[in-house]
Structure formats: structure tokens, C-alpha cells
Amino acid sequence: MVASSARVQAHSFIEKRFGMALTPDFDTYPIDFTISAATAERGAVHVTWSDGRVSRFHNIWLRDNCPCVQCVHQVTKEQTFELVTVSPDIHPVAVAVAADGSLLVRWSDGDHASEFHTGWLRSNCYSAEARAERVVQRTTWDSTTLSEPPTFDGPAVLSDDAALYEWLVALRTYGATRLRNVPCTDEAITHVIGRIGIARDTNFGLFWDVRSEPNPVTNANTALPLPPHVDLPTREYQPGLQFLHCIENQAIGGDSILVDGFRVAELMREQYPSEYHTLTRTPFDWANSAKVTDYRWRSPIIVTDASGAVTEMRVGNWLRAPLDLPFEQVEEAYDAYRRLFEMTYREDLQLRSRFEPGDLVAFDNRRTLHARSEFTDAGGPRHLRGGYTERDDLQSRIRMLERAMRERRVALGNSTLG
Amino acid sequence: MVASSARVQAHSFIEKRFGMALTPDFDTYPIDFTISAATAERGAVHVTWSDGRVSRFHNIWLRDNCPCVQCVHQVTKEQTFELVTVSPDIHPVAVAVAADGSLLVRWSDGDHASEFHTGWLRSNCYSAEARAERVVQRTTWDSTTLSEPPTFDGPAVLSDDAALYEWLVALRTYGATRLRNVPCTDEAITHVIGRIGIARDTNFGLFWDVRSEPNPVTNANTALPLPPHVDLPTREYQPGLQFLHCIENQAIGGDSILVDGFRVAELMREQYPSEYHTLTRTPFDWANSAKVTDYRWRSPIIVTDASGAVTEMRVGNWLRAPLDLPFEQVEEAYDAYRRLFEMTYREDLQLRSRFEPGDLVAFDNRRTLHARSEFTDAGGPRHLRGGYTERDDLQSRIRMLERAMRERRVALGNSTLG
Numbered sequence: 001m002v003a004s005s006a007r008v009q010a011h012s013f014i015e016k017r018f019g020m021a022l023t024p025d026f027d028t029y030p031i032d033f034t035i036s037a038a039t040a041e042r043g044a045v046h047v048t049w050s051d052g053r054v055s056r057f058h059n060i061w062l063r064d065n066c067p068c069v070q071c072v073h074q075v076t077k078e079q080t081f082e083l084v085t086v087s088p089d090i091h092p093v094a095v096a097v098a099a100d101g102s103l104l105v106r107w108s109d110g111d112h113a114s115e116f117h118t119g120w121l122r123s124n125c126y127s128a129e130a131r132a133e134r135v136v137q138r139t140t141w142d143s144t145t146l147s148e149p150p151t152f153d154g155p156a157v158l159s160d161d162a163a164l165y166e167w168l169v170a171l172r173t174y175g176a177t178r179l180r181n182v183p184c185t186d187e188a189i190t191h192v193i194g195r196i197g198i199a200r201d202t203n204f205g206l207f208w209d210v211r212s213e214p215n216p217v218t219n220a221n222t223a224l225p226l227p228p229h230v231d232l233p234t235r236e237y238q239p240g241l242q243f244l245h246c247i248e249n250q251a252i253g254g255d256s257i258l259v260d261g262f263r264v265a266e267l268m269r270e271q272y273p274s275e276y277h278t279l280t281r282t283p284f285d286w287a288n289s290a291k292v293t294d295y296r297w298r299s300p301i302i303v304t305d306a307s308g309a310v311t312e313m314r315v316g317n318w319l320r321a322p323l324d325l326p327f328e329q330v331e332e333a334y335d336a337y338r339r340l341f342e343m344t345y346r347e348d349l350q351l352r353s354r355f356e357p358g359d360l361v362a363f364d365n366r367r368t369l370h371a372r373s374e375f376t377d378a379g380g381p382r383h384l385r386g387g388y389t390e391r392d393d394l395q396s397r398i399r400m401l402e403r404a405m406r407e408r409r410v411a412l413g414n415s416t417l418g
Numbered sequence: 419m420v421a422s423s424a425r426v427q428a429h430s431f432i433e434k435r436f437g438m439a440l441t442p443d444f445d446t447y448p449i450d451f452t453i454s455a456a457t458a459e460r461g462a463v464h465v466t467w468s469d470g471r472v473s474r475f476h477n478i479w480l481r482d483n484c485p486c487v488q489c490v491h492q493v494t495k496e497q498t499f500e501l502v503t504v505s506p507d508i509h510p511v512a513v514a515v516a517a518d519g520s521l522l523v524r525w526s527d528g529d530h531a532s533e534f535h536t537g538w539l540r541s542n543c544y545s546a547e548a549r550a551e552r553v554v555q556r557t558t559w560d561s562t563t564l565s566e567p568p569t570f571d572g573p574a575v576l577s578d579d580a581a582l583y584e585w586l587v588a589l590r591t592y593g594a595t596r597l598r599n600v601p602c603t604d605e606a607i608t609h610v611i612g613r614i615g616i617a618r619d620t621n622f623g624l625f626w627d628v629r630s631e632p633n634p635v636t637n638a639n640t641a642l643p644l645p646p647h648v649d650l651p652t653r654e655y656q657p658g659l660q661f662l663h664c665i666e667n668q669a670i671g672g673d674s675i676l677v678d679g680f681r682v683a684e685l686m687r688e689q690y691p692s693e694y695h696t697l698t699r700t701p702f703d704w705a706n707s708a709k710v711t712d713y714r715w716r717s718p719i720i721v722t723d724a725s726g727a728v729t730e731m732r733v734g735n736w737l738r739a740p741l742d743l744p745f746e747q748v749e750e751a752y753d754a755y756r757r758l759f760e761m762t763y764r765e766d767l768q769l770r771s772r773f774e775p776g777d778l779v780a781f782d783n784r785r786t787l788h789a790r791s792e793f794t795d796a797g798g799p800r801h802l803r804g805g806y807t808e809r810d811d812l813q814s815r816i817r818m819l820e821r822a823m824r825e826r827r828v829a830l831g832n833s834t835l836g
Binding site: 025026027043044056058060061064065073075076077078079080082083084088124126127128131134198199200201202203215216217218219221222224227234235236237240280281282283287289290291292293294295296297299300305306307317318319320322323324325326327330331334335337338341342345390391392395396399400403 | 443444445461474476478479482483491493494495496497498500501502506542544545546549552616617618619620621633634635636637639640642645652653654655658698699700701705707708709710711712713714715717718723724725735736737738740741742743744745748749752753755756759760763808809810813814817818821
């Protein structure tokens with residue numbers, strides 16, 4: 001792409017066409033800073049803000065994000081403009097700041113003009129500083145840095161949005177939390193998940209019970225110990241968030257164990273780089289060849305994204321299908337797997353606690369491994385009820401709660417300079 | 419891992435403990451070949467089959483897959499054995515073939531012995547030949563190689579497992595198929611998806627209607643053209659399979675278009691390797707900042723697995739959030755995106771057809787892009803009804819249909835030599 005190098009001075013002949021600058025979606029954008037200056041230079045519009053920050057927006061980026069009635073459907077707030085309909089060399093012929101603070105741009109391509117809402121523009125600045133401010137914190141942990149999962153009051157979370165927000169941010173940050181005092185009913189988990197998003201249906205049902213049964217369909221429903229695992233590693237889409245609600249627990253044994261899989265991955269990378277590499281590259285086979293379904297998936301145990309960051313762990317000792325690799329890779333894969341398996345049993349990595357009735361543990365099922373020790377219900381039954389939703393449901397809920405805070409802030413007028 | 423290098427001759431003192439060799443899951447394993455010889459050498463058990471093929475099973479692999487009552491829970495058929503409880507150097511002290519054909523192994527570690535079902539063992543051979551035989555075919559297409567999506571009879575698929583199997587294999591192979599003569603009712607799609615797996619619930623509902631509406635929540639529910647896209651690129655888990663059932667269509671225009679996204683990726687890799695690389699590495703932001711939810715995800719457009727194979731496409735022009743990249747990457751990202759977008763509009767890559775009532779298009783939503791041309795319902799309404807399920811539901815159903823075929827084969831006795 002040849003970027004425009006013409007320097008275009010801001011001038012005033014661009015008409016302001018809308019009473020209030022449009023935004024391209026249903027979010028709310030408080031105006032905390034105003035634009036001091038805007039100039040077009042070297043393929044980008046340079047915007048200087050009232051706090052001294054400079055944002056540079058590429059011409060094509062600005063044109064692509066035009067929120068006008070021709071470019072964005074005003075009922076759905078979805079884009080109708082198609083990038084391929086303009087030249088990659090499109091550039092401003094005029095740039096100005098309107099009296100209400102919006103950025104105005106008239107384009108080289110036809111008669112189009114764009115008007116960018118000040119708050120929206122600032123919140124989408126992609127300078128290094130702005131991008132660093134937007135990074136969401138994720139804190140890995142082990143039993144030397146966290147004595148128990150961050151714990152919150154169930155009834156408060158169910159009724160109060162501020163309490164809900166506090167819980168959800170902890171869940172996003174640590175990938176493991178606990179609620180206390182959740183009503184000991186079968187329906188309670190439905191209400192808890194309903195505070196976040198859509199319950200995920202699976203081959204084990206929309207909600208499911210964990211107790212020792214005479215004819216179990218899974219080892220989860222025996223009294224056996226379960227080694228650290230995620231649920232449904234056998235599915236292409238391992239559930240993102242898991243909820244386990246203790247309705248009754250008179251069992252002897254059956255301690256609940258949580259392990260931060262991302263901490264395990266960090267330690268593997270530091271201490272056993274070769275095994276770490278093997279686990280990120282080698283596909284393992286996962287299977288649940290049951291009576292009526294046969295779910296299988298093939299994936300490395302440590303899944304990384306294009307930048308090398310760990311995005312998910314796929315671990316479940318008893319749900320591995322026979323390893324299906326070229327002969328010469330088998331020993332290396334077993335060695336790496338053994339190293340990881342041993343690490344998940346390290347006491348300094350395990351948070352161990354006993355489920356009390358009313359406890360509800362909520363965790364990132366693709367990050368935090370869970371386990372239990374063997375138990376006997378000689379003392380009485382142990383009954384957990386579980387369900388799933390997804391990571392992006394959590395994030396959508398957090399964003400909606402934050403949007404509501406911004407809406408209140410704008411309504412109070414204490415942060416809208418525009 | 420130090421593999422045992424002791425050569426152990428087969429001998430007869432291993433007891434056969436079970437009347438019939440156990441298998442570690444609920445699948446069925448016909449015995450099409452018998453074991454001619456089995457010896458332990460250089461860290462593996464070498465099995466020679468009646469057709470001359472040789473399988474080499476690593477000692478640790480065999481020990482890990484022991485199906486005995488101590489190692490596999492006999493009701494759940496899930497493993498209870500934990501790899502870390504045996505030495506990595508575990509090796510056979512005796513190997514034999516039982517009278518019923520099973521492979522018998524006595525282990526160096528304690529008193530354990532394993533008995534492997536002949537059919538199971540053969541089907542899990544990981545020789546290069548056996549692995550090549552198991553590769554599932556996936557065929558990319560464009561309008562020069564495919565004139566229309568593979569088409570099947572709806573009522574047959576709904577009632578007959580052989581017809582169902584034929585359809586599902588085509589869906590897996592081509593990622594795009596069509597059913598004809600599906601009853602024009604709101605419930606029909608429920609029955610079609612029910613033939614495969616669990617309907618996927620999303621922020622648009624378990625099933626949803628596509629028609630031009632006065633107050634649409636998405637551009638899909640306008641009469642506007644929609645450029646080639648996948649559904650819900652805004653979700654971490656884009657639905658794996660999409661179903662669009664035409665209940666009514668009297669509209670003028672509104673042609674339906676399918677594009678094989680994997681073919682697009684192939685062509686990008688061949689013709690524009692630099693842009694291809696950019697699209698596999700650069701995270702784009704996807705957003706649906708709606709009134710009550712705010713789903714977003716960040717992901718490259720072309721997603722590849724650890725081996726570099728393309729696993730999914732994430733494309734939807736009007737669901738892109740503002741690009742959020744370091745300044746110096748923005749132009750490159752736009753150039754690559756433009757190249758891809760142009761390619762999805764190439765006529766030689768588009769399958770174009772008109773929906774007739776009773777048509778149901780089923781496609782891999784993470785592979786096959788769909789689009790529609792503009793329409794007007796001046797001629798009468800256009801009403802599609804849609805739903806989703808997942809790729810692994812499809813694969814589970816295919817495996818279960820194949821398992822039933824194997825069960826019939828075994829019941830008829832015509833392929834069980836054991």
C-alpha cells in the first residue's frame with residue numbers, strides 16, 4: 001500500500017452533518033480528553049489530545065471505521081461499508097476538529113466525509129501507551145502465592161451487580177474462584193451461570209450431578225480419586241468455564257484440588273524447555289468412546305496462539321486415547337507427558353480444600369485443572385452439581401457491567417467534556 | 419527414557435486370565451487379521467500379522483493401554499491406571515500369543531500382566547502404513563471443480579441411517595452440502611440437527627430466523643447483501659456446523675453463495691505467501707457490541723494448528739472491531755485483509771444458487787464462507803431458519819454409524835477370525 005504523504009492542513013470547509021457524532025456500536029464512550037490538534041501526514045491522521053498524548057490513525061483505518069449512516073446500518077449498528085470498494089491509497093483532503101470536539105475528515109475518494117466521536121476515537125487509539133493500558137491482567141498462582149481461591153458471597157453475587165463485577169474480574173484474573181453460601185438447591189447453579197451467560201449443553205447434559213453411583217457413565221461418578229484434569233478434553237471445544245456447586249457433603253475424603261495449568265506451563269517452559277516444546281507441538285488423542293457417543297479430538301496438551309502465549313491446557317489422564325504418533329516420537333511424547341503429570345501432583349502447585357454445602361467453585365476449565373482425592377460415602381452422601389459456560393460469555397458480561405458504569409458516569413455528567 | 423533392550427522370547431507361562439480379551443472402551447473391534455508372532459526387542463513389542471504387516475508397540479505404550487480390570491474401570495470403561503505409578507523403564511519379561519489370538523504380556527514391574535484384544539491392537543497400530551490408512555480425506559473445491567454442493571434427499575436422511583451416513587461423510591469431506599425436500603416447518607431443522615448431535619445455543623438463540631425485519635438486530639435480518647463470512651467470528655468458539663433451511667422464498671434476488679475458505683487459504687498460500695503469513699499471525703479483533711451483550715474475540719483470520727495445517731477461517735467483514743495493532747503492522751494487515759476479501763468475491767471460487775423452499779444447506783461454518791446477494795421481498799417473503807452444532811458432534815455421529823456397521827459385521831460372523 002502506498003500511503004498518502006500529502007500534508008493536509010485542517011480547515012473549516014468540512015461540514016458537520018450530525019448534531020452529535022455517531023458511534024459505530026451500542027457502547028458508551030465518555031469524553032475524558034479533547035482533541036487539541038489534528039493533522040494529516042505521512043499516511044495517517046495525527047491527533048494531539050488535551051493530556052498531550054498523540055494518536056496516529058492510518059488513513060485506511062479511519063476510512064474503515066467511518067460510523068456514518070452510509071457506512072454503518074443505524075438500526076443494527078453493523079458495518080455495511082466494504083473495504084474493497086475504496087482505493088488502498090484513500091487519504092484525507094481535509095481534516096478539522098468540530099466545535100463539539102469530533103474529528104472531521106473529508107476523503108479523496110468521491111465525496112465521502114467522516115465524523116469521529118471524540119470518546120470513541122480516544123478509546124480506540126492504538127499507540128503503544130494506549131495498547132499497554134488495555135492489557136487485561138492475568139495472574140498465575142500456586143499454593144505459595146495463593147492460600148485459597150478468591151472467595152465471594154453467593155447471595156451478594158446473585159443480587160448485586162457490584163459484587164458480581166468483583167467476582168467476575170477475579171475469575172478472569174485468577175481463573176479460579178469460590179462462592180460461599182449459595183443456596184443448596186438443584187436450581188441454584190442455573191441462577192449463578194445465568195448471571196454470566198448461556199449454559200453450555202454437552203453430551204453430559206445442560207447441568208449434571210457428581211456423586212458416587214452404582215452404574216456410573218464416567219469415573220467422575222465413582223468414589224475414585226481423579227487426577228488433575230480439565231473437563232471434556234475429548235471435545236474440540238473444551239468448556240471455557242466450569243461451575244461445581246456442593247449441595248451435600250458428608251463423605252469421608254474427597255478433598256477438592258485446584259491447580260493453575262498456566263502456572264504449570266510456565267514452570268515447564270522454565271525448567272523443562274524441551275518437554276514444554278514437545279507438549280506444545282505433539283498432538284495427543286483424547287477420546288470418550290461411550291455407549292451412545294464417540295467424541296474424540298486431537299490436540300497438543302499445551303495450546304499456544306500465534307504469538308506463543310498459552311491459551312489452553314488439554315489434560316485428562318483417563319480420557320486419553322492410545323497415542324497415535326510416528327514410532328520415533330512416542331518415547332519423547334511419553335516422557336514429556338510424564339513430566340507434566342508429575343508436576344500437576346506437586347503439593348506446592350495444588351490448592352486443596354474440602355467442599356462445604358453452599359460452596360460453589362467457578363474456574364476457567366481450559367486453564368485450571370481440578371482433581372479430587374478418593375472418598376467414601378460411609379459418612380453420608382457427597383453431591384455436587386455442575387455446569388459450564390464460556391470464557392467469552394464471562395468477558396461479555398464484564399464489558400456490559402463496565403458499559404453500565406460508563407453510562408452512569410455520562411448520565412452524571414462528571415466526565416463528559418464534549 | 420531408557421528403553422529395555424532385552425530380547426524376551428514368547429513363552430507360555432503367562433496365564434490367560436479372561437475368557438475373552440477385554441477392550442478398553444465401548445467400541446467394537448472385528449478381528450480381520452491374526453497375530454503370527456510377537457517378540458519383545460529394543461524397547462518395543464514387535465507383532466507380525468497374518469497379512470505380513472509388522473506393528474511395533476513401545477513398552478510404555480502397551481503398559482499404558484492395558485485394558486485389565488485393575489487399569490480400566492469396567493463399568494465406565496475409563497482408565498484408572500496412572501502412568502506415573504510405573505517406571506518409564508517398564509518392559510516385558512514375557513510375551514505370548516494366546517490360543518484365542520490375544521497378545522499376552524507379563525511386565526517387569528510387579529506382578530502385572532496385560533492381555534490385548536487382537537482387533538483392538540490391530541486397529542491401534544501406529545506404523546506409517548496404518549497411520550496413512552486412517553487419514554480422513556478432506557477435499558477443497560471451487561466452482562471449477564464443483565458445480566453445486568453435494569446434494570441429498572432430506573426425508574431419506576431423516577429416516578435412514580445409510581442415507582444419513584452418506585450425507586455426513588460428504589459434509590466432513592467437502593464442508594458444504596445440501597438437502598432437498600426437507601419439510602417446510604419451523605421444527606424440521608431441529609430434527610435434522612438432532613440426527614447429528616446437540617444444537618448449539620448462542621446469543622442469537624438455539625434456532626433463529628433469517629428474514630428482512632423492520633427492527634433487525636443484525637444485518638442478516640435486513641435485505642442487504644452480505645459479503646462472504648462465517649457466523650459468530652465474534653465468539654471464541656465459532657460454531658462448527660451451520661444449517662440454513664429455506665421455509666419460504668418469494669423474494670427477488672437473495673442468491674445464496676458458498677465459498678470454500680480452505681480453498682481460499684490454499685490459493686493465498688500459493689499466490690500471496692506474504693499476505694497468507696500475515697493472516698495466520700496477525701490478530702484481528704471481532705466484535706458484536708450489541709444492546710445486551712458485547713461478545714468480542716481476538717484471533718488471526720486464518721487459524722493453523724501446531725503443524726501449520728489450516729483449521730479454521732475467521733471472516734466477517736461487518737463484525738470486525740477496529741484493528742488494534744502496533745502502528746507499524748496496520749498497513750500490512752489491511753493489505754492482506756483486502757487481498758483475502760477480494761478473493762472471496764472471485765466468481766471462480768463462488769458456488770451460487772437460489773434457495774428453494776425445502777432446501778437445507780449444511781456447512782462447516784469455520785471452513786465454508788457463506789454470502790447472499792441483495793434482495794427485495796416485493797415478490798413475497800424470504801424466510802430461512804438456522805441452527806448450529808459442532809464438528810465433533812458430526813464426527814461422533816459418523817463414528818457411531820461406523821461402529822454399528824462393525825457390530826453388524828461381527829454379529830454376522832463374516833469377519834471375526836478370533
